[in-house]
Amino acid sequence: xxxxxxxxxxxxxxxxxxxxxxxxxxxxxxxxxxxxxxxxxxxxxxxxxxxxxxxxxxxxxxxxxxxxxxxxxxxxxxxxxxxxxxxxxxxxxxxxxxxxxxxxxxxxxxxxxxxxxxxxxxxxxxxxxxxxxxxxxxxxxxxxxxxxxxxxxxxxxxxxxxxxxxxxxxxxxxxxxxxxxxxxxxxxxxxxxxxxxxxxxxxxxxxxxxxxxxxxxxxxxxxxxxxxxxxxxxxxxxxxxxxxxxxxxxxxxxxxxxxxxxxxxxxxxxxxxxxxxxxxxxxxxxxxxxxxxxxxxxxxxxxxxxxxxxxxxxxxxxxxxxxxxxxxxxxxxxxxxxxxxxxxxxxxxxxxxxxxxx
Amino acid sequence: xxxxxxxxxxxxxxxxxxxxxxxxxxxxxxxxxxxxxxxxxxxxxxxxxxxxxxxxxxxxxxxxxxxxxxxxxxxxxxxxxxxxxxxxxxxxxxxxxxxxxxxxxxxxxxxxxxxxxxxxxxxxxxxxxxxxxxxxxxxxxxxxxxxxxxxxxxxxxxxxxxxxxxxxxxxxxxxxxxxxxxxxxxxxxxxxxxxxxxxxxxxxxxxxxxxxxxxxxxxxxxxxxxxxxxxxxxxxxxxxxxxxxxxxxxxxxxxxxxxxxxxxxxxxxxxxxxxxxxxxxxxxxxxxxxxxxxxxxxxxxxxxxxxxxxxxxxxxxxxxxxxxxxxxxxxxxxxxxxxxxxxxxxxxxxxxxxxxxx
Numbered sequence: 001x002x003x004x005x006x007x008x009x010x011x012x013x014x015x016x017x018x019x020x021x022x023x024x025x026x027x028x029x030x031x032x033x034x035x036x037x038x039x040x041x042x043x044x045x046x047x048x049x050x051x052x053x054x055x056x057x058x059x060x061x062x063x064x065x066x067x068x069x070x071x072x073x074x075x076x077x078x079x080x081x082x083x084x085x086x087x088x089x090x091x092x093x094x095x096x097x098x099x100x101x102x103x104x105x106x107x108x109x110x111x112x113x114x115x116x117x118x119x120x121x122x123x124x125x126x127x128x129x130x131x132x133x134x135x136x137x138x139x140x141x142x143x144x145x146x147x148x149x150x151x152x153x154x155x156x157x158x159x160x161x162x163x164x165x166x167x168x169x170x171x172x173x174x175x176x177x178x179x180x181x182x183x184x185x186x187x188x189x190x191x192x193x194x195x196x197x198x199x200x201x202x203x204x205x206x207x208x209x210x211x212x213x214x215x216x217x218x219x220x221x222x223x224x225x226x227x228x229x230x231x232x233x234x235x236x237x238x239x240x241x242x243x244x245x246x247x248x249x250x251x252x253x254x255x256x257x258x259x260x261x262x263x264x265x266x267x268x269x270x271x272x273x274x275x276x277x278x279x280x281x282x283x284x285x286x287x288x289x290x291x292x293x294x295x296x297x298x299x300x301x302x303x304x305x306x307x308x309x310x311x312x313x314x315x316x317x318x319x320x321x322x323x324x325x326x327x328x329x330x331x332x333x334x335x336x337x338x339x340x341x342x343x344x345x346x347x348x349x350x351x352x353x354x355x356x357x358x
Numbered sequence: 359x360x361x362x363x364x365x366x367x368x369x370x371x372x373x374x375x376x377x378x379x380x381x382x383x384x385x386x387x388x389x390x391x392x393x394x395x396x397x398x399x400x401x402x403x404x405x406x407x408x409x410x411x412x413x414x415x416x417x418x419x420x421x422x423x424x425x426x427x428x429x430x431x432x433x434x435x436x437x438x439x440x441x442x443x444x445x446x447x448x449x450x451x452x453x454x455x456x457x458x459x460x461x462x463x464x465x466x467x468x469x470x471x472x473x474x475x476x477x478x479x480x481x482x483x484x485x486x487x488x489x490x491x492x493x494x495x496x497x498x499x500x501x502x503x504x505x506x507x508x509x510x511x512x513x514x515x516x517x518x519x520x521x522x523x524x525x526x527x528x529x530x531x532x533x534x535x536x537x538x539x540x541x542x543x544x545x546x547x548x549x550x551x552x553x554x555x556x557x558x559x560x561x562x563x564x565x566x567x568x569x570x571x572x573x574x575x576x577x578x579x580x581x582x583x584x585x586x587x588x589x590x591x592x593x594x595x596x597x598x599x600x601x602x603x604x605x606x607x608x609x610x611x612x613x614x615x616x617x618x619x620x621x622x623x624x625x626x627x628x629x630x631x632x633x634x635x636x637x638x639x640x641x642x643x644x645x646x647x648x649x650x651x652x653x654x655x656x657x658x659x660x661x662x663x664x665x666x667x668x669x670x671x672x673x674x675x676x677x678x679x680x681x682x683x684x685x686x687x688x689x690x691x692x693x694x695x696x697x698x699x700x701x702x703x704x705x706x707x708x709x710x711x712x713x714x715x716x
Contacts, residue, residue: 069542071544132601133601134601134604134605144539147539147546147547147548148547148548179590181502181505181585181586181589181590181593184427186429188505188586189505189506189584189586190505190506192586211593211597212590212592212593212594212595212596212597212598213593213596213597213600215594215597216594216597216598216600216601217597217600217601226547227539228539228546228547228550228587229586229587229590231539232537232539232570232587232590232591232594233590233594234570235539235569235570235571236570236573236574236590236591236594236595236598237570237594237598238570238571239569239570239571239573239574239575240570240574240594240595240598240599240602241598241602242571242574242575243490243491243492243574243575243634244598244599244602244630244634246492247492247630247633247634248606248626248630251626251627251629251630251633252623252626254626254629257622257623257625258622258623258625258626260619260622260623261618261619261620261621261622261623261624261626262619262623262626263619264615264616264618264619264622265610265615265616265618265619265620265623266619267615267616268606268609268610268612268616268619268620269609271609271612272602272605272606272609275605275609276601276602276605
């Protein structure tokens, strides 16, 4: 499998990306990397990681980079030769089987949607991410690609999460929950109430509305919501975890007894950090594309980059897009383009700036 | 100040409510309680807390209780003699200065809106709650009363939070942030983008969009959002805090060293629990009413009930509704009822089941 890696994307690119690539090449023998970025700028980091072009590492030049502050459409307009656009083109032309980027989320969404195109039957691709729960994990879809959604979008997100959970978490019949403000069927906003009706009639394992406690204490394997809400859950979880860590530290440093206790138990705190670390889980797949794209957190570590490469590789091997498309038609929730239309693959311009930064 | 307390509302009512009332009578000498509930059923608990009718404790009979699973409109239709409806009537008739309930949130919202009526210029009342942040707190509005909102609602929520922060947190010029999916002005969904424009033109200390990290690490004193999002932030925060506590415990119990360390540092964990305990902060005021209503968490402890009584008392003394109404007109964001209309005080039936359970 050939993975196109955006070497320039991410807060600590290209250094961290190349470290991740070096690890992936060592650990996953079937991975072939197409490293996309400004070749001159990469030279130093390649040497540092003892990486050389060879049968499993191909270098592809890209003149530009979409910076974090730029609009998402930069990947399609001002910066047509950016690393993420070149990655998407490699996938579109069949030279790569999947794309990995830890750069500008919106730019990656825009570039892949236009270049790789949207999967048959899908209205809008969505980002999913794996979240830690007590005694397990759950898949959150949409984690931030679409800030305004329709009930049909949410029905399709449910299937994206279902196929994800089946393929990567090996859960045969994943329990699918809908984020709402109360467990009862009648609770929710206009969007979730309509989505609830559709989900109830689909041949899936729909467990109804879920709230905070249900999510983090094992109430569902897949949690479905619009991208605004998903991003809110993700960011709130990350921040509150970090705030609790901060409070814990300051409580432990208050006197000598506590400091001694903290020293004795220090491995427990390291372990806690790993459990509640959201980036251990291998990036967020952008699902619903005619291909595979994994988007990493902007602050990705080498381990996160390496995990994203592994997930991309697994998705490609298992034929994720084909399975998702089949499932969408099977459940009768395929997107019907408006009758006027030749716009089956709607361009990303529909919501140019909405994709949230991860 | 006379506080009407719904003795029957809450998961552990009436026992916990009466414990809280007993504490409040001891601690706040200027509080006068109107205890509303089924007098026969209360007799046992009154005796247990050594509470007797007297100059500072008046008993008011209410035949019914709105149970948690019932629709919000039960307080207005099937159960017109419920404890929360009677509380709202006492406030409406001027016999009470404020209402406190830890019962069914939606029922309390419906009863108070219809009986006490909505404040001049306000479109929809909203719930606010104080959330812990690293090195401080922030006020979250709307925490769950309105699941579908307009940009004007969000502008009014900002002023509710502003007056709250001024009066109870003593912050002269509170920094007001808008929950979104990115810090840049252009990020958000349709609702937040429109609200951003209005907020930018108001004479307030608007600091722009805020995300998870900004919220919990001191980026704003007031955080504004629709009630669906607010409820999501609240529930996610509570659940992830509880999940982290669970993970911490299991990490600490893994071997003898860690157990010994945990024992030495045990006071730190107790302290951590208090910091991240969301119910310490005195209930959620329902703001925008022609009066004062504080809604407690269903699982309120006696301390939470006592704190809610203190906050209700403070709000009443400081003339919260008058100040809020004045500020709304001053900022030019008053609600204009549709021209057809005599519906200045719109009945709660507009969104009967939307208020989220706290």
